[in-house]
Amino acid sequence: MKVWKKYEEYLIKGEWHIHTNYTDGENSVAELCERAQNIGIPLIAFTEHVRKNITYDFSGLLNAIDSAKEQYDLIILSGCEAKVLPDGDLDVDPEILKEVDYPIFAYHSFPKDIDIYVKSLKHVLKNMDVCTWAHPGAFLKRYELNLPEKELETIFALMNKYDILLETNIKYNLPEKKWEEIASEYNVQFVRGSDIHNIERLKA
Template sequence: MKIWEKYEDYLLTGEWHVHTNYTDGKNTVKDLCEKATTLNIPLIAFTEHVRKNLNYDFNDFLTDIDTCKNEFPDLIILSGLEAKVLPDGTLDVLDDILNTVDYPIFAYHGFPKDITTYLETLNGIVSKSKFAKRLNTWAHPGLFFQKNPNLLNELDEDILKEIFITMKKNKILLEINSKYNLPYQNWINLAKNEDISLNFVKGSDIHDLNNLNNEKLQI
């Protein structure tokens, strides 16, 4: 069972993609929890950027989260990470860290401008048991094409449909990311199709507590 299944009622009202000052966010874990509590946000997931070679102490990050779980008992607080997909089809994260957090998600950052490699790695990530059984969500889906718009017309919708079907089978969510306004509307329409019925999750990609909001995601 993946953690999101336990909190499925909050997929559209919680904040499932949050960064802190451990990486490129502005605020501490505690500051963000205080703000979320003020706004009556029911759930917050801290999905900090990771690499195999970290420049911060991940255990300190987890300790801060555990402290806040005790300090804010009415707020559901999840530990998480955002792992970068590498061109060889693996994730830029150590296995012991991937297996430690509640809510690991994956994303494409700085990926080579190669649609074939992109689709091969994406299919592998959502289908291979090593990753699929742990990963909960595809973060800011479509960012690769937003950065390489000339490649979008090369995307075969049937291939995307098969990826969505595999995600549904392996209980991987499709993030609705308000920071990048992704995924594309036609991707959302495809994922909502009755023969797929992919689950969506609110992921505002928070880097500043002033961007936290308690609005229910409308799809």
């Protein structure tokens, strides 16, 4: 079972996409937890950037999250944001996917080719460890690639089948309205992921 199912009631009230000063965020795990507790966010998930070769102390991050769990009165999840590779594999050590509570995937640098994109996406959705499609459609929008509606329907059907959440990302203002409607028809669930890089952005 995907870990998020345990916390389904917090999908919109929680904040499920946060970066810390371990990578490009500005604040520490403790600062973010403190702020979440103060403004009454019931759940936060740390989804730090990862690669196959991580250049920072990932276990240090997990330790910081573990001690925060004891210190703060909120649900704290460990996670990671992994980049999709052209073959549909993820740029992350599979051990890390298993170790954290809430792995999400995203398209960052990628070939500008809709067929490779669709094929890789269908592959990654079947990865039993991943929970959420982060900033969905951001890459397509940036490079003006069009995902045909028929493909989108297949994708949302797969997301429903494999319990993959669709992120509502305020930073990128995604997904688009049309996507939201089709996703709802396929009973895909939404999760709030604001791509927080600074505590000021954390909102109840």
